[in-house]
Structures are given as C-alpha cells and as structure tokens.
Amino acid sequence: MSSRLKISDEAAQYLESQLKELISDGNGIYAALIISIDGHPLVKQSQDDIHESKLAAMMSSLLALGESIARESGQELCQYVIVDNSDGFLVDLRVGERMLLTVLARKDTNLGMLLSACKNLAETIIQRFKL
C-alpha cells in the first residue's frame, strides 16, 4: 500500500503486529486497517478480501462528517463513528491527529468489548509513536 504519510518499515511492522493481535483476540474482528486522516490506506490485516483503498477514503469521509456534525451541534472532536449493520459492525476511530483505525467485526461481537479493544489499541499506538 502506498501513501505519502511516511511511516518506517519498523513502524509498519509494529502496526501490522498490533492489528494481527487485535484480529486474533477472538473478539469477532475480521479486518482492521490503519489509514491516514485524508483517506490513504497505510497498514491492513484482514481475513477477508477487502478493497482497502476505497474503504480508506470512505472511512476518512465518515469521520470528517462526524466531526462537522459535532461542530454544528456545538460539540467538537469526534473520536469515533460506529456503523451498525444487519450483519456486522464497522468502527472508525481517530488515532492522534493524522491516522484512523478502521475495524470490521461480525454481528455477534459484543459492541462494548469491540469499542474498548479499538480504544485500547489506539491509545497504545498513540503512546508508542507519541502522537
């Protein structure tokens, strides 16, 4: 995956291992991506075929819309958006100023646990890279 947001090979490996761990935790997550805030895919782990370029752009739009809706409502700093579908969940969560974490999970996932796992991972990444 190519993008101009520079992340070192070491950082990419670290992020990949973190996403792998997230998926293998038995929490119903079957795909996870780190993307740039402006919609470029950076790192992906997935048990299914997903079109990461399109998904990255859409997730970037989604969080930006969340942010502008928050501002319009007199609130600010949209941290995450959950899309609850008939057969699964999507979580779109901010990671520092320049990245997003996108997670795809099965419908039988516990939403609270899912969100908690995503937030914990985001915090780990923020601490690791001092974002």
Next chain:
Amino acid sequence: MSDLKFIFTGTPGVGKTTAISMISEFDPVVTDVLTTDELSEQKEQTTVAMDFGEITLEDDEKIRLYGTPGQRRFKFMWEILIDGGLGLVILIDNSRENPLEDLDIYLDNFKDFILDAGAVVGVTRMQTHPSPDLDQYYACLEKRGLDLPVLDIDVRDKDDVIMLLDALMAISDYD
C-alpha cells in the same frame, strides 16, 4: 418555492471550499482534514467528504451549494453529491501541470450528469498561468461535442463566483 442544487467539483486545491464560502449566507459546512500526501506542499488541509452552503434568490428560492472532494479516491462522494443536482461547476487550476487533462477527467467522470443537467467551467490562476487559454478549453470541449461556458475566474472574488452560477442557471433547466 423549490430548492435548487448545484455542485462544485474540480482539481484538489483549486478553491472549491473558498468559492462556496464566498457566496454562502452562512459559514459553510466543511469537512477538511490535514493533508498527508503530496498535496501538503500546496495546502495544509483538504476536503474529504463535502462542503455545503446556501444562497437565497430574490424570489426566496434557495440554491444549495455542494462541494466535492477533488481527489479521485473520493469518487464515491461525487456520486452521492450529484444526486438531485441541477448543474455542475467544474473548477480547473491553470497552474497545474496539465489542466486540459484535468478537465478531461471531470468531463469523463460526470459525463452523464453533464449531459442531463449542464455544466460550466471556471478556470483559476489564469493571471499567473495564461496557458492554456480559453480557446484551448473551448477546443477541448468541442472535441467532445460539448458547448459549455468557460470563464476565467478568481474564486476569492464573490462576483466571479456569482457569474459562474449565473452562467450555470442560464444553461440549466432552471427558468
């Protein structure tokens, strides 16, 4: 009373958000985020979902103005935003490497919508980058059998942006 919907599209950094802010009656809805790719050399932020503004005509009719993201990876937003639209403003930055190729991209991607609803082309930064000139733009359109107005504009000038809308209303189905 009915609402009219016009869509602004065009190259990244051309000034779609600026154009809408110049004429909207309220601070427009913007969805700008930090730029992380090569565009960051040109601007710090870029639109990733849409801009939205509104103006009211003398007869109380409202025009809703939607701006699209410029980059092709956000094509899905282009398709969402043109739904119900009555006309398209294509903004082209004449300081880019090949503005006529840029125009081709938008003419291709909005082909059906342009044929249905009509469009106007606004060329920016012609003062500093006079080539290609307007005749070359018209030639480019003619090759495709299109007869659309092409205007030399500055998106920071409210009158210029209104001129674009006037041109669009003149050729769209709006009476």
